[in-house]
Amino acid sequence: MGIIEKVPAYIERLPGGGIVTTSMDWVLNQSRASSLWYMLFGLACCAIEMMAAGASRYDFDRFGMIFRASPRQADLMFVAGTVTHKMSKRVKLLYEQMAEPSYVFAMGGCACNGGPFYYDCYSVLKGIDQVIPVDIYIPGCPPRPESLMEGCLKLQEKIKKEKMSDWASDRKEV
């Protein structure tokens, strides 16, 4: 995209530039990983479990995760539930409206591969990864909030490994 995305890659080539980018990476990744705001939407029964994970008993707020009602303010999307062919276009639209960097969880069997609706079904999409790129798959029908949290910790690990110099490659083209 813009030239600004290439700047870290150039800095890294300067003598001593690695120190600058690594410390910047650390700051950015820490702040991203500790404030994953997720988008408030649910498609089916898995959404109930996501709500439970967000409410006080399991408390996503411990990880700095709170829900946002708009894709423009969200970093993370839980695709929580059955994605039908009709809905998949809307989910894709929501994903495209999220600002970079954006991460996607496929929550539950339905979002991973169609789950209980895999066989003999005319309406359900067989896996949300046919439509949008997925970072973390969480199997289960529905997954317990603990598995959702495990997924969030895995995503934090993943974010902490990101580098500014990778920005020049456009994630959304993948």
Add this chain to the structure above:
Amino acid sequence: MTKEQITARLKDKFGPELEIVENNQPEPYFYISMAKYYELCSYAKNDPQLDFDFLFQLGAVHYPDDRFEVALCLCSHEKNHKAVVKVRLDHDNPETVTISDIWKAANWFEREAMELFGIGFFGHPDPQPLLLYDDWDYGYPMRKGWTGPDFVPMPEK
């Protein structure tokens, strides 16, 4: 009214056109001939003793032996009784008349049956697709033996 009273009242009116299904459900089950289907519906709605003021389900069924049926579940809030009415359709050309002028609720149920089973309802006020996505072009998905894009049939056990 009890099951027996409803059955007797409808049997009086429709005679051999009405076929009673024996089962141990609390509601009466009938088959009505296609010719008397509309008449039975308007009688059930307007008769002061039956007074079926509410249609809570209209469903189409495609049986494995290739028959189509339409089943109505009727209910009377006033008299607190229920009934199930079925009508057999021609399997090459499944068609019947709309009852959406009797119960408004039938409008969307009939659109659903039209779209998913390909059953025609004569005189329907708004025969448009209701549920499937806009560029759907793969026929009637709830019919037996239907296949479509990325359809995976259940493997044999």
